[in-house]
Amino acid sequence: MPFLPTSQQWLEQSSLLLKARPSTTKITTRYTVEDSKSTGSKRKRRTADAxxxxxxxxxxxxxxxxxxxxxxxxxxxxxxxxxxxxxxxRLVGALGRLSRNMAALPETAEEPMLDAPTAEQGTGTSTPIPEPAAKDGRTAADPKAGQGAGGGGGGKKKKKGKK
Amino acid sequence: MSSSHLSHDEFFTKLGELFEANRQAGKGSIFLTQKRLNYDTPSLASTPTTTPDDPLRDLHPESPLPVIIRASNGKWKDEKASKIKLSTIVQPDALEGFYIRYADVCKGGMQALKKRDRSKRKRDKAKKKKGSGAADGDKKG
Known part of the structure; x- marks a missing residue:
């Protein structure tokens, strides 16, 4: 999988993936310092060994x-x-936003919504999803996607597009 | 397993040490991972993440779940003896505060990344040095 061009895209795609697969998705941040000294000294030894x-x-x-x-x-x-x-x-901030997806907390908009901890999730789960437009002879996977709310379905579609 | 998890304070202290060790070594990696903690919690013991009845149960848990944050210096295989592993669990209500501190520790620790202004100045300085005297400048270095 190639790198995404912008951190914003990474954040959006990751958020969609987390909505679709919240309990298996893992985010790894790797900070690597390359050993530039050793390579530099090697070059030096070749050129100016004396x-x-x-x-x-x-x-x-x-x-x-x-x-x-x-x-x-x-x-x-x-x-x-x-x-x-x-x-x-900014990236750690993005990690923080994604951690809310992991924790199954409602997403914060630009202004954090402090007083609405699980309300959105609760209503989303209990209400049966009305599927008026899904009657066009779609596959069996559609009800599942519908159950997982619009975000999950969108995530899957986008993922396929990215591959 | 759960006994090895650190408190947030300990975690940040040790993470800072990890970054400092990395800076002194001048090479190496630090891995930070975050993942939903969907096991080992009493509230979820009776309700596994997926059941045959509801294969997408994990999409709508009854309550928010904690997140586990891990940090490692990426030493495995040959260097396994010097591997450092840290982990801490962040409860949903503590996420916001945790990530504010996390950002500070990361900003402080990831010093080898390119800085906006300094890199330009450095480049200019390097050019000047090279321009003045290549071989001598290298020796003094």
Missing amino acids: SGTDTDAPAAPKAVLILKTFDPASGVCLKYQTQKAQEVG
Whole structure:
């Protein structure tokens, strides 16, 4: 699965995946610092072996941050990669928003809705989904998608589009 | 298993240490994972995530579920002895506060990422150095 171009897309797709597969999906954040010193010194040894200095300090370590949302049940994997420190705060914020999907809490809009903990979930589960438009000879998978609310179904569709 | 989970304070302290160790080593990875905690909770013991009657039960749990956050330094196989694993459980009502602190620790820990202004300045400096004297500059480095 290739990397998604923007963190916003990653967040949206991951959110949809989590809505569809909330208990199997895992988000892994990998922060890797590459060993730029060793490669640098190797090059140095080849070029200027006589000097014998291992001073490659100006070469700042290369680091990369990779976010991966993976659902082993369906095999969907969504990734986003960045090297910019300024994105860390926003990305952890995104992780926080996705954690609400994991915890089965209602999603926060731009303004957090503090006083509505499980109300939306509750109504969503108990009401039978009316399916007026699903009579067009669709497959048996449709009722399932309908049961999982619109978000879940949308997630599956988008996933297929991404593959 | 559950006894090994850390409190949030301990988790952030140790995560900070993990980042610091990574910074000192100048290489290596840190893995942070988050996942719904859908086992090991008494309220869910009698209600597994999926049942034959309701294969999509996990889409609408009766109550919000905790999230487990894990951190590791990614040492396995040959280096398994030095592996560090941290984990903590965040209850749904504590998520918001947890992630605010989490963001701070991550921002503080992921220092090797490119910074907006510094990288430009550094590049300029490097260019100047190279321009002035290549071989000498390298030796001084």
